[in-house]
Amino acid sequence: MRAAGDPVTPYLQNPERATPQQIDAIKHKYHLDEPNYVQYYYWLNGIVHGDWGISQITKDPVLDTIAQKFPATFELAIVSTILAVSIGIMVGTRAATKVNSPFDQGTRVISLVGVSIPVFWLGVLLLAVFYYYLGWAPEPGRIDKQFDSVPTPTNFYLIDSILNLNWDMFVNVVAHLVLPAITLMFASTAIIIRIMRASMLEVLGSEYVRTARSKGLPEKAVIRKHARRNALIPTTTVVGLSFGGLLGGAVLTETIFLWNGMGRWSAEAALNLDTAGIMGFTMVTAIIYVLANLIVDILYAQLDPRVRLG
Amino acid sequence: MTDNDLKGKTLKKKVPPKAASSKFGQAFAPSIRELKFDMHLMSKSLTSIVGLGLFAFLLIIAAVPWLFAPPTGGLDPYVLPFDPYEPDPLPPGTSGHLLGSGRNGADIYYGIVWGARISMTFAIEVVGLAVVIGTVLGLISGYKGGLVDEVVMRITDIFLSIPSLILVMAIAAALGRNLDSTKLALMAIWWAGYTRLVRGQVLSVRENTYIDAARASGSGEIKIMFRHVLPNSWPPMLVAATMDMGTVVLVMASLSFLGLGAPSGYAEWGKMVYDGQQFFYKGDWWMVMFPGLAILLFVMAFNLMGDGLRDVLDPKMRR
Numbered sequence: 001m002r003a004a005g006d007p008v009t010p011y012l013q014n015p016e017r018a019t020p021q022q023i024d025a026i027k028h029k030y031h032l033d034e035p036n037y038v039q040y041y042y043w044l045n046g047i048v049h050g051d052w053g054i055s056q057i058t059k060d061p062v063l064d065t066i067a068q069k070f071p072a073t074f075e076l077a078i079v080s081t082i083l084a085v086s087i088g089i090m091v092g093t094r095a096a097t098k099v100n101s102p103f104d105q106g107t108r109v110i111s112l113v114g115v116s117i118p119v120f121w122l123g124v125l126l127l128a129v130f131y132y133y134l135g136w137a138p139e140p141g142r143i144d145k146q147f148d149s150v151p152t153p154t155n156f157y158l159i160d161s162i163l164n165l166n167w168d169m170f171v172n173v174v175a176h177l178v179l180p181a182i183t184l185m186f187a188s189t190a191i192i193i194r195i196m197r198a199s200m201l202e203v204l205g206s207e208y209v210r211t212a213r214s215k216g217l218p219e220k221a222v223i224r225k226h227a228r229r230n231a232l233i234p235t236t237t238v239v240g241l242s243f244g245g246l247l248g249g250a251v252l253t254e255t256i257f258l259w260n261g262m263g264r265w266s267a268e269a270a271l272n273l274d275t276a277g278i279m280g281f282t283m284v285t286a287i288i289y290v291l292a293n294l295i296v297d298i299l300y301a302q303l304d305p306r307v308r309l310g
Numbered sequence: 311m312t313d314n315d316l317k318g319k320t321l322k323k324k325v326p327p328k329a330a331s332s333k334f335g336q337a338f339a340p341s342i343r344e345l346k347f348d349m350h351l352m353s354k355s356l357t358s359i360v361g362l363g364l365f366a367f368l369l370i371i372a373a374v375p376w377l378f379a380p381p382t383g384g385l386d387p388y389v390l391p392f393d394p395y396e397p398d399p400l401p402p403g404t405s406g407h408l409l410g411s412g413r414n415g416a417d418i419y420y421g422i423v424w425g426a427r428i429s430m431t432f433a434i435e436v437v438g439l440a441v442v443i444g445t446v447l448g449l450i451s452g453y454k455g456g457l458v459d460e461v462v463m464r465i466t467d468i469f470l471s472i473p474s475l476i477l478v479m480a481i482a483a484a485l486g487r488n489l490d491s492t493k494l495a496l497m498a499i500w501w502a503g504y505t506r507l508v509r510g511q512v513l514s515v516r517e518n519t520y521i522d523a524a525r526a527s528g529s530g531e532i533k534i535m536f537r538h539v540l541p542n543s544w545p546p547m548l549v550a551a552t553m554d555m556g557t558v559v560l561v562m563a564s565l566s567f568l569g570l571g572a573p574s575g576y577a578e579w580g581k582m583v584y585d586g587q588q589f590f591y592k593g594d595w596w597m598v599m600f601p602g603l604a605i606l607l608f609v610m611a612f613n614l615m616g617d618g619l620r621d622v623l624d625p626k627m628r629r
Contacts, residue, residue, distance in 0.1 A: 116609035118560055120567045121583055121602035124590060128598075132591045248475030252564055266476070267568050270483035282480045286472045 047283065053276030057268050062280035065265065070284070071155035072142060072261035073250055079158075079177055080185035080246060085239055088189045092196025092235075093228055096204060107193060114190025119249045123183040123256035130179060138175050140258040147172060180257040184249050188242040195238045199231040206230075233304050240296030247285045351622045358618020364611035371423055372430035379423040388424055388577045390416035399586075399594050410596035412586055416575060418596060422604050424577035428489075429608055432562055433555040436496045441551050444504025445540070451505065452512030452543075453535055462505065469502035475561055482570050489578065492562055492571040500558065504547050511543035518542075545623040553616035556609035563605050579605045 027033045031042045046052065052062035060068075095107040130137040138144060143157055147169050152160040158177075161169035203209060204227055212226045213219075247263075254263035262281055269277030301307050352358045371378060381387040393415030402410040402418075409418040451462040469477070478495045485491030515521070516539055524538050563580025565571040572578035574585055579601040586597025 112610060112613060113606070116556065116606055116613050118563055118567075118580070118583075118602060118605045118609075120564055120580070121598070121605065124583065124587055124598055125602070128590050128595075133593070244473035245475075248473045248564075251475065251479065252567065255568060266479070270479050271487070271569050273483065275484070278480045278483055282472060282476055285476050289473055290471055 052280045052283070055265075055269065055277040055280070056274035057265065057272055057277060062276050065277070066262060066280055066284055068155070069260065069262045069265055072259060073254065073263055075156050075158060076177065076180055076184060076253070076259065076261065077243075077246055077250060080181045080188070081239070081243065083181060084185040084188040084192055084242075084246075087185075088192025089196055089228075089232070089235065091189075092193045093200055093223065093231070095193070095197045096200030096231075097223060099201065104197075107197070111190040111193045114186050115194075117186065119183060119187060120252040120256060122186055123180070123253055126179045126183055127256060137179050138172070140256070142173070142176055142259060143169070144172050144176075180253050180259055183256070184246060184253045187249060188239075188246055191238055191242050191245075192235060196231060196235045199234045200227060203227045203231045229303070233300070236296055236299055236303060240293040243292040244289050247289060348622050352618055355618050355621055357614045358621075361611050361614025361616075361618055364607060365615055368426055368430065368608060368611060371426040373427075375423045375427045379417075379420040388428060390421050390575055390577055392416050392575070399589055399597060401594070402596050409600050410594075412582075412589070412597045416585075418582070418600050421577040421582050422579070422600055425579045425582065425601065425604060426608070428572075428578050429559045429562070429605075432489075432493060433558050433612075436493060436500055436558045437551050437555050439497050440500035440504055440554075441547065443501035444547065445508055445544075447501065448505040448508025449512055449535055449540060449543070452509035453516060453531075453539060459509070463509065466502045466505050469499050470506065474499060475564060478561055479565060479568070479570060482565060487570050487573075489562075489566070489572045489576075492565050496558060496561060500554070503554075504550065507547050507550060508543055511546060512539055515539050515542045549616050549620045549623065552612055552619055554612075556612035559605065559608055579608075 024033075031039055034042075050063060052066075054060065055062050055065050058065045091107055095104045098104055127137075127140065131139065147166075150160070150164055150166060150169060153163065154160055157173040158170065161167075161173055209222060209227055212222045217226075250261065250263035251267050252263075253259065254261045255267050258264070262284065266278060266281035268274070269281065352362075376387075382391040385391075390412070396411065396415030397413065399413060400407050400411045400415075402408065404410065407415075407417050407419065409422065411417050447462055451459045477499055478492065481495035481498060482492045485494055521534060521538055524534050529537070562571055563578070563583075566576075566578050566580035567584045569584070572581040574581065582601035583598050583605075586594070586601070590598040
């Protein structure tokens with residue numbers, strides 16, 4: 001959709017000096033002088049054929065910009081998801097096995113705060129305390145300037161540092177990842193803890209858990225083999241759904257931590273009415289979100305033999 | 311209490327009070343009993359009490375902010391009052407600034423109070439509209455089925471396949487950088503979740519025998535839909551809507567923080583965090599701390615209430 005903003009500017013060499021004839025020529029070339037539904041046809045056609053327009057901010061084709069910025073966002077999102085899932089499942093299980101213990105009560109408070117806290121506020125707090133006040137964290141960004149000359153073929157800096165066998169770089173990348181990852185994972189972790197705790201409690205009250213216990217199985221085996229596996233099923237759905245929140249949170253987290261990824265670029269695109277950029281980003285996140293939920297559905301069949309892929 | 315209410319209503323109808331009261335009482339006795347029971351259950355749970363308390367507190371501030379922080383001039387009351395003779399931020403407790411001030415003497419306490427009104431009206435408007443649209447569409451879609459259902463659900467799928475913050479950001483950016491376009495953008499998408507939720511409930515509720523009974527006894531479609539199906543399909547949406555009041559405010563604050571929603575100097579909590587950010591990094595903490603805490607408390611109030619409501623409305627938890 002080319003509703004707002006000036007669609008002509010990104011195509012001009014120097015917009016200030018463009019003559020009306022040039023502008024008309026560009027309008028005609030890109031079908032901007034035609035009715036909306038015709039424009040929509042051309043836009044849809046472009047999307048399918050890999051022409052996503054030109055981003056006004058980067059002056060590059062949107063698809064190239066996305067390809068270049070995607071690894072940064074994906075690296076952050078994957079690290080956050082892994083952290084959120086592992087912490088969420090661990091803490092949720094423990095809280096459910098010790099219902100109403102101080103640990104459980106503490107968990108409930110933390111998960112309540114986790115779902116209520118604004119992502120951007122948490123990010124600003126962490127950045128202020130750990131970088132500006134205490135000086136423990138490295139400055140905002142993905143990596144220190146000293147590593148600028150190191151080749152980064154994949155743009156996933158964790159992988160690149162391993163490919164380069166550069167230990168210092170790896171440590172540096174991890175250090176830069178810590179604060180943004182914590183900021184981004186906080187809300188998802190809280191949701192996963194809640195649902196894991198609730199479904200563990202439900203499973204622990206079921207007949208087969210009682211059977212397993214009465215067979216004389218050690219408590220560890222009951223929880224790991226019998227209870228947790230079944231409690232993971234509802235949790236998996238929530239992980240897929242909370243991935244959408246994660247992608248939204250990435251916009252805020254990347255803006256605060258000057259992370260050169262898709263999220264920060266999209267926020268700038270939104271502020272500068274870079275319509276092609278916003279549309280491109282929205283499209284990509286929709287695709288990622290749908291794919292993530294597809295993966296979750298496939299995982300379902302793995303976790304639950306009662307579900308068969310049809 | 312209930313008796314008096316009933317008499318009041320029946321008197322208006324100019325029907326002999328006693329007879330009508332008993333008739334009216336008979337019709338509504340089960341739901342009144344249910345409501346009393348719900349209230350009783352809610353009063354037993356600590357989380358709902360805390361949530362309700364917080365909510366009441368915020369609601370009072372939002373209803374009459376001028377009692378807590380009177381506006382200073384003929385300007386827009388939602389703009390923080392400023393004082394050009396006070397260029398630098400002052401810490402909390404300075405005379406005239408209970409919670410400190412920002413650049414140009416912008417009073418943080420004033421912003422917190424009026425921000426409550428902005429957040430509360432925003433949440434009520436967005437969630438209220440979404441609930442109405444979602445209920446009607448979900449009810450029709452689930453009860454009618456067929457082509458209507460197919461069309462409505464596919465449209466819902468489109469809205470739900472894009473993370474909400476990102477979709478709102480895209481729409482709000484196209485509509486213009488102000489709070490109203492953020493509100494419009496949220497209104498445009500928020501109904502989709504409720505439509506799906508209500509439809510799912512309706513699908514299971516309409517299979518119940520009491521629906522057949524209502525149909526057999528000659529009730530019309532509309533009456534069955536609104537009198538029998540709707541009240542039994544509501545509870546999950548009520549819980550979701552309560553919690554979403556907080557979520558909607560989180561989205562609003564996030565967009566303002568990014569620069570899309572409220573303009574600078576506005577009494578919107580997300581924007582206040584943004585305005586104070588640079589000072590915060592240098593050590594002046596109050597400009598970021600208080601608005602952030604306000605958002606946290608606001609969202610928490612609705613999450614606690616939603617949790618409490620779910621415990622009450624979910625019959626599984628009762629027994």
